[in-house]
Amino acid sequence: MDISIGCRFSFEVAEPTHAIVLVEPHVEEASRISNARFSTTPGVPSTIYSDLFGNRCRRLTLPAGTFGLEFSATADASGAPDDTDDFARELHPADLPDEALAFLLPSRYCQSDQLAPFALQQFGQVLPDMNGVHRVRAITRWVHDQIGFDYGAASASTTAVDVLQDGHGVCRDFAHLGIALCRALNIPARYVFGYLPDIGVPDPGSPMDFCAWMEVYIGDRWYTFDPRNDQHRIGRTIIGRGRDAADVAMVTTFGNVGLGSMTVTAEELIPG
Numbered sequence: 001m002d003i004s005i006g007c008r009f010s011f012e013v014a015e016p017t018h019a020i021v022l023v024e025p026h027v028e029e030a031s032r033i034s035n036a037r038f039s040t041t042p043g044v045p046s047t048i049y050s051d052l053f054g055n056r057c058r059r060l061t062l063p064a065g066t067f068g069l070e071f072s073a074t075a076d077a078s079g080a081p082d083d084t085d086d087f088a089r090e091l092h093p094a095d096l097p098d099e100a101l102a103f104l105l106p107s108r109y110c111q112s113d114q115l116a117p118f119a120l121q122q123f124g125q126v127l128p129d130m131n132g133v134h135r136v137r138a139i140t141r142w143v144h145d146q147i148g149f150d151y152g153a154a155s156a157s158t159t160a161v162d163v164l165q166d167g168h169g170v171c172r173d174f175a176h177l178g179i180a181l182c183r184a185l186n187i188p189a190r191y192v193f194g195y196l197p198d199i200g201v202p203d204p205g206s207p208m209d210f211c212a213w214m215e216v217y218i219g220d221r222w223y224t225f226d227p228r229n230d231q232h233r234i235g236r237t238i239i240g241r242g243r244d245a246a247d248v249a250m251v252t253t254f255g256n257v258g259l260g261s262m263t264v265t266a267e268e269l270i271p272g
Helices: 026-032 097-106 114-125 136-146 162-165 171-184
Strands: 002-014 017-021 035-040 046-050 056-062 065-076 189-195 211-218 220-223 235-240 250-251 257-268
Touching: 002 250, 017 257, 026 035, 026 065, 035 056, 114 162, 114 171, 136 171, 162 171, 171 211, 171 257, 189 257
Parallel strands: none
Antiparallel strands: 002 065, 002 257, 017 056, 017 250, 035 065, 046 056, 189 211, 189 235, 211 220
16 A cells, blocks of 8 residues: 655745754655655755754745745555554653653643643543553543644644643644653653544545644554544554654744645555
8 A cells, every 4th residue: 555645834934944844754754655755945955963852854044935845755555554462561760761750740731740630630540450551541532532722723822721721722622732741650652743644434524634632652552542433443654753743843933934725645556
């Protein structure tokens, strides 16, 4: 199964402005990606580096005026949904690998310390069953069921505490709340965003967008959980991982830049 992924941005730039762009698949996805193409209008030079979380970041300077950037690629998908393991166990912090410890701490959008009393009250009695991942599933399902999806609520300043109080948000907000609740219970959780096609699910009837979800460390590895959709999905293609959305903004600009338009593509390529 092949999936067409990509995006297109248009900006209005007041003066030459340096930027960091994260729209290309994570280095761990390299074996799945072909026909990758990144371009800008007008053309400008760019360089690639790996950040602290191993994300593929592109640096470039946007010239003054109208500026466009575009990425497209083909991603190979197995046709199987997200991996699961009903026998994965929660681990005591003392037994976690070093690299997981940072994802137990509060972060800008995931104030797990402030949400700890609520998390303990709501999920403290859901035992981390030796034969399952019931607590993480309970958190994922609760966020999905209790938080309303609302594009109008999208805001770069919304935190997990805000989402819990307001009761609505967009996919990044669902992920932030799920992550904060997991961390409050000493379960490592990290923020992930990428391309997510609507394969095997009803067409939502809304424009395609980037999607955010979370990865949780249980057993001996990271597993995908999706508080927004509460589904095991086909064809996720990871762009970035971090403590929260502050670590993996699609476009970070160091100056006055206005977004004119953005389109995202993630769809199955039908042969013929």
